Amino acid sequence: MNYFKIEASTVQWVTTAYMLTNGIMIPLTALLLEKVPTKKLFMFSMLAFGLGTLACALSSTFELLLVGRVIQAIGAGIMMPLINTVFLFVFPKEKRGFAMGLYGLVISFAPAIGPTLAGLVIDRWDWNYLFYLLIPIIVFDVIFSYFFMKDIIPSKNPKIDVLSIMLSTLGFGPLLYGFSSAGSKGWGNPVVIITVAIGLLMSVLFVWRQLSMKNPMLELHVFKSGTFTLTTIVSSILSIAQVGASVMLPIFLQNILGKSAFESGLIFLPGALLMAVVMMISGRIFDKIGAKKLVIPGITLLIIASIPFANMSIGMTATSIAIFYSIRYIGIGLVSMPLQTEGMNDLDNKLMPHATATVNMTKQISGSLGTAVLITMMSSFTISNAPNQVLAKTNLALYKSQMLDATIKGMNTTFIYVIAVAVVALLFSSFLKSKKHEKPELEVNIENNTAI
Incomplete structure (x- = not known):
């Protein structure tokens, strides 16, 4: 804000523009995955991400930074569904759990260390170095993919609608x-x-x-699969439960306990790293026992570890938050990849580009909706418990104390609803099949949109 001399509301567009562009790109990826060869599409997405990163690093104006973030989001919006789909095509169903667990480890590692690493970089150098440090990695990825990557996803050259x-x-x-x-x-x-x-x-x-349509851009008949529909519903509900901690705990740590953003990142780091490791382990276990025996204990763990966050107080320590947050994310690690893999395994391979785009799209929407609803609820509950404004004029210290209590009560009440949402996900997950793997329940004939 100080560097560009702009307001906080304007700075928010850096995140908003990235989120919007990423969300717009995701539904288009099914078309791109089928129309463009895998290698070319991956290199394009990496080059777009790299160009956006370079623009951000060199930006001397806020407008250039914003353009850079939009270009980054175009690359990232293509890249994640692409990598996801490639993993599903390369590995047979009996090994997909391990493959998707590895994928989960990779995509979780950067967000896990990101806040802490960003804090270290900003403390020592200018903010531009957050982007400069990415450029060598991107260059390596482009060169490596040029020489070694193969076309995995069959090209169909669908008509652009x-x-x-x-x-x-x-x-x-x-x-x-x-x-x-x-x-x-x-x-x-x-x-x-x-x-x-x-x-x-x-x-x-x-x-x-x-x-x-006879040949749709996004094949929504994937929802004719009961298993895919169920896993997508549970994943979407859990997205709301997951963002609860991501939204409220940083506010509690920084506004109530007075921690810095860097300190908050350190508190969350163990949980994020544990989730990444558990994702890989749960993926391998999934290949042997299926999703249900992992998903139900995982959601149960998430619910139990969320209860202390519905009873927060000014005396709550950073250590206790780190412990319960870590347990919560171990539960998420047990659920995420097995749940997604279970749904994908019930579909024919030709539907993978459409299925990955659909899953990522629903998660994006449910996560955004969940964030908005939880922030609204937290604000509403805080206001309902807030002291009268008149008190601020007569006894400012008492007013601040009561306002602090009202904020904590607002967070606690909101977390009760987060727990309730997780319970709903647990109830839905009880309908998952107990069997390890079955013959695909649904194969959609894309030529005439009929289920076989």
């Missing part, structure tokens, strides 16, 4: 923006109401068009 692209963009873009704005502006804000309404309308039209 411009209307589907427009409906997807005009649907998911405004929807994500509306959800992300609701937490700060409130659900009654005209901007939120209009963007969410437009997003919902365009999303419905997008779904209708995909279901009515």
Whole structure:
């Protein structure tokens, strides 16, 4: 903010623009994965991410930084579903658990060390070095992929439907923006109401068009698979439960306990690292016992470890937060990859690009919605417990003390709802099949949209 001499609300666009672009790109990846050879698409996504990173590193104006983040998001929005789909194509079903666990380890490692590493970098150098440090890694990835990567996903050269692209963009873009704005502006804000309404309308039209087309951009008939539908529902519900800690605990640590952003990152680091390791281990176990025996204990662990966060107080220590946060994320590590792999294993390989795009899209939407709802709830509960403003004029110290208590009560009450959401996910997960693997329940004939 000081570097560019801009307001905090303007700075927020760095995150918002990245999130919106990433969300818009995800539904398009199914089309790109089938139309563009794997190697070329991966190199394009890495080059786009690299170009955006370089623009951010060299940015002397906020506008250039914003453009760089948008270009980064284009690359990242393609890259993650692409890597996910490649793993599913390369490994047979009996080994996919380990493969997806490894994938989970890789994608979780960077977010795990990111906040701590960023704090160290900013403490010693300028913020630009956060981006400069990425460039050698990106260059290595591009060179390595050029010489060694092969085309994995079969190319079909599907027809580009411009209307589907427009409906997807005009649907998911405004929807994500509306959800992300609701937490700060409130659900009654005209901007939120209009963007969410437009997003919902365009999303419905997008779904209708995909279901009515012979060769849709995004094959939504994947939801004819009961297992895929169930795992997607549970994953989406858990996304809401997962963001609860991500939203409220940093606020509690920094605003209530007075910790710095760097200290907060250190407190969360063990849990994030444990989750990454557990993901890999749970993936290997999944190959032997299936998802249900991992998902139910994992969600149960998440629920138990969330209970202390519904009873927070000013006396709660950073150590206890780190311990319960770590246990919570061990539970998430047990659930994430087995749940996703279980759903994918119930589909034919030709549907993988569409399935990965659909799963990532629903997670993005549910995560944004969950964040907005939880922030709104926390603010509402805090206001309902807040002292009268008159007290601030007569006894400022007492007012601040009561306001602090009201904020903590607001967080505690919100966490009760987070636990309730996790319980709902647990109930849904009880319907998962206990068998290890079965013959795919659904194979969709893309030529005529019929289930076999």
